[in-house]
Amino acid sequence: MRPVGRAVTALALTGVTLVGTAGTAWASCGQVDHNPVAASACATGWGSGLKSAPQHSAEPLTNVRAGQHECFDRLVFDVTGATGETGYRVGYVGAFHQDGTGTRIPVAGGAILEIFVNAPSYDPSTGGVVYPGTPGRSLPGVSVGGYRTFKDTKFGSSFEGRTQVAVGVRARLPFRVLQYGDKVVVDVAHSW
Template sequence: MHTISRRLAGAALAAALAVPAAVAATTSASAAPFCGITWGSSTKATSPSLLWTGRVTSARAGQHACFDRVVFDLNPGRGTLGYRVRYVSAVTSPGSGFPVPVTGGAKIQVTVNAPSTLSPSTTTFSGWRTFRQLKNIGSFEGYTDYGLGVRTRLPMRAFVVADADGGRRLVVDVAHAW
């Protein structure tokens, strides 16, 4: 009987020692960022006084291995292209402030500091890992707003690319996972 108790105690001790090692391995593996992405989900913005005189001419989206991307194309102009990209509880219409329904578990409001003559439109992304819907809400007093519906709140980044013809592109990437 005494030998069985010692064996059980030894087995329990071995199991207890193995658990922290397994937990440590899991914790360090899950701490590694998805695809090396370290963007976070906080607001990405420039100064609201940075304005571009060129107009938003289109919005297009693409899928990448680690993120979905939307690109806002602007024609040549003067100034500096500014933007504000942020998670919101509800996307709102510029000027009126009325809520605009956007499909997705989380919503991103994209404000491009440039005018647009594009008509309001909606693009739905079926089968995409992150994007659900993109709505061109409209332009008001030189600023253009879009609502981007995504699966859930995920890391994102935003940056501006200067084109050879003098135009600009605002790029917004949203990761597939944390």
């Protein structure tokens, strides 16, 4: 095959690979793809500034889970039963302080991403615990060992109808916040 033909074939295969892997990154919170061609195409343009939405949920936070993808690490907040969008406030902070008390909570990593989800971790009608986070402790059921970007997680509080957590990340990296039905999703890129 001539050099021009090989180049066209390589570009066509690269295009197929990029399109094919872009869909798989969204398929599952815990899925990991190891395609080096797609990984080189991880431009985000997300920025690292504060992102927020004001809505509140009448439904409680039921679960938090983490996943790894080629271009980012992901944290998913499940607000089971929420029928509208759930508000949030996500931004980098110099230190993590528990909402309501101001107590400093150490978080490992090069930067701290503070996340407020406008849903309580308790049932608003009964006061019973729904998501069993303990202030100052790692998020229950979330293990980020071996992640490229996430280094630590901490539960802050559930105070006045919103839940506060922190994610220790490798460095101050770009992030985005998405909503899918009753889920608030925070993705932090592996690089700029």
